[in-house]
Amino acid sequence: MLDRRFVIDNAALVKENCARRGVVADVDRVVALDAQRKARQSELDALNRRANEVAREIGKTADPAEREARKEEGRRLREQAAAAEAELHRIESEMEQLLRAIPNLTHPAAPIGAEPVELRRGQTPIRQFDFPPRDHVQLAEKLDLVDFEAAARVAGHGFYFLKNEAVLLELALVRYAMDILVDEGFTLTSTPDLARNEILEGIGFLPRGPETQIYSVEGTDLSLVATAEITLGGMLAGQVVDADILPLKLGGVSHCFRTEAGAHGRATRGLFRVHQFTKVEMFAFTLPDQSDSMLDELCRIECRIFDGLGIPYRVIDTPSGDLGGPAYRKFDLEAWMPGRGEFGEITSTSNCTDYQARRLGIRYRVKGEKGTRFMHTLNGTAVAVARTLVAILENYQQADGSVVVPEVLRPWVGTDRIVPKQR
RNA sequence: GGAUGGGUGGCCGAGCGGUCUAAGGCGGCAGUCUUGAAAACUGCUGUGGGCCCCAAGCCCACCGGGGGUUCGAAUCCCUCCCCAUCCGCCA
Numbered sequence: 001m002l003d004r005r006f007v008i009d010n011a012a013l014v015k016e017n018c019a020r021r022g023v024v025a026d027v028d029r030v031v032a033l034d035a036q037r038k039a040r041q042s043e044l045d046a047l048n049r050r051a052n053e054v055a056r057e058i059g060k061t062a063d064p065a066e067r068e069a070r071k072e073e074g075r076r077l078r079e080q081a082a083a084a085e086a087e088l089h090r091i092e093s094e095m096e097q098l099l100r101a102i103p104n105l106t107h108p109a110a111p112i113g114a115e116p117v118e119l120r121r122g123q124t125p126i127r128q129f130d131f132p133p134r135d136h137v138q139l140a141e142k143l144d145l146v147d148f149e150a151a152a153r154v155a156g157h158g159f160y161f162l163k164n165e166a167v168l169l170e171l172a173l174v175r176y177a178m179d180i181l182v183d184e185g186f187t188l189t190s191t192p193d194l195a196r197n198e199i200l201e202g203i204g205f206l207p208r209g210p211e212t213q214i215y216s217v218e219g220t221d222l223s224l225v226a227t228a229e230i231t232l233g234g235m236l237a238g239q240v241v242d243a244d245i246l247p248l249k250l251g252g253v254s255h256c257f258r259t260e261a262g263a264h265g266r267a268t269r270g271l272f273r274v275h276q277f278t279k280v281e282m283f284a285f286t287l288p289d290q291s292d293s294m295l296d297e298l299c300r301i302e303c304r305i306f307d308g309l310g311i312p313y314r315v316i317d318t319p320s321g322d323l324g325g326p327a328y329r330k331f332d333l334e335a336w337m338p339g340r341g342e343f344g345e346i347t348s349t350s351n352c353t354d355y356q357a358r359r360l361g362i363r364y365r366v367k368g369e370k371g372t373r374f375m376h377t378l379n380g381t382a383v384a385v386a387r388t389l390v391a392i393l394e395n396y397q398q399a400d401g402s403v404v405v406p407e408v409l410r411p412w413v414g415t416d417r418i419v420p421k422q423r
Numbered sequence: 424g425g426a427u428g429g430g431u432g433g434c435c436g437a438g439c440g441g442u443c444u445a446a447g448g449c450g451g452c453a454g455u456c457u458u459g460a461a462a463a464c465u466g467c468u469g470u471g472g473g474c475c476c477c478a479a480g481c482c483c484a485c486c487g488g489g490g491g492u493u494c495g496a497a498u499c500c501c502u503c504c505c506c507a508u509c510c511g512c513c514a
Contacts, residue, residue: 038474045472045473045482045483046473046483048483052483056495058441058495059494068494071495074494077494371469
């Protein structure tokens with residue numbers, strides 16, 4: 001969320017930003033509530049001050065009648081203070097809700113509106129097929145790599161068993177990504193797959209509500225994570241760290257769980273949109289003046305990963321209307337998927353500036369300077385396994401229905417080609 | 424899951440109903456001394472909010488989170504979270 005004072009002092013700018021993002025937020029109400037808040041705060045302070053004076057006097061008073069009279073006065077003052085405080089809390093909580101609905105500011109260079117802008121293409125050219133390319137569902141069936149039907153019996157639509165080489169491909173992709181992250185100076189982690197709802201909310205997810213993407217665990221305040229961004233960002237929740245440990249780059253592997261509520265239609269086929277997948281995520285904590293260049297770095301690493309895999313892709317500069325609440329700027333990689341005949345999103349990297357850090361209370365301190373400040377947070381996909389499998393199968397397919405294994409994965413898959421199984 | 428002991432300022436640590444306006448130490452900053460540094464000595468050193476154009480100043484809140492008792496809570500009670508140790512269970 002944005003800083004309250006910033007919103008009050010820059011109401012016009014914030015309103016304009018909401019409009020550009022297509023978000024409805026009641027900035028005027030926030031301004032009005034802030035005036036009420038100040039008035040109530042002053043009132044409460046005055047009542048508390050007098051009640052404190054009275055309490056101190058009682059401690060010094062010997063005369064019993066005088067003490068009783070003072071107690072009565074103290075009781076009255078505390079009652080008034082309690083009423084003022086309840087009203088103050090009501091105002092603050094309404095303001096908090098409104099503030100949370102206000103999206104982050106937008107990078108001046110981000111495209112405005114709804115149209116994505118293609119920034120560049122990856123190194124691998126889009127392949128011209130001399131046969132009609134199959135989609136990944138057909139390929140997986142022929143090669144016995146995925147069992148959707150059995151998964152539907154076990155967990156319902158949107159789940160899958162990976163089988164045979166697909167399992168090795170999953171492990172290989174995780175390992176391949178991890179090796180690159182080590183080389184890029186990241187600290188590796190494997191993270192919890194569940195997190196407290198307050199952490200989810202701090203990162204910008206809404207665990208409750210009809211349109212939620214989040215699975216909650218009944219009887220607890222935990223939810224299944226939709227991305228390791230949640231757990232990695234949560235690692236420093238409520239912490240104050242020395243500025244000299246920044247930037248801090250973490251890589252994390254986790255399972256990701258998404259209800260995909262409201263997502264229907266053609267992209268729901270196969271592995272493209274599923275309720276659970278494995279993902280290697282990048283996360284960075286930075287000083288404010290480091291986050292712009294860190295976003296470029298995360299995007300560069302994503303390109304390195306997918307250039308290395310030999311998958312054709314384009315880099316998208318996400319427009320203001322599609323940024324979501326926390327992101328200040330966002331780049332997506334979209335892989336060419338021959339079976340669909342179009343590009344499909346495979347990674348996403350965002351600079352969330354101090355939007356998440358403010359909600360989660362993630363601060364830094366500079367030696368010799370007074371006070372603490374909120375740091376910046378960024379996240380980016382290294383490898384989302386399910387969608388990357390789609391891209392590999394469809395781009396590496398051969399006329400005979402076999403699939404060539406990308407060279408960089410062969411050490412872990414143990415073969416250079418996946419062929420139909422002998423019955 | 425059960426039992427016990429704990430969570431206090433950047434860190435360590437005292438306090439266990441009213442001189443807490445939180446002792447003391449460490450660290451940090453400034454100064455004195457010094458050619459310079461160290462040592463010693465002196466002072467300052469948390470966050471949020473209100474009054475205010477700003478500053479100074481004054482005031483309010485904050486001792487893991489939330490709630491309660493009381494005229495008054497770091498201190499007593501309830502609850503949740505976390506840490507430690509032991510027991511149980513378990514890959």
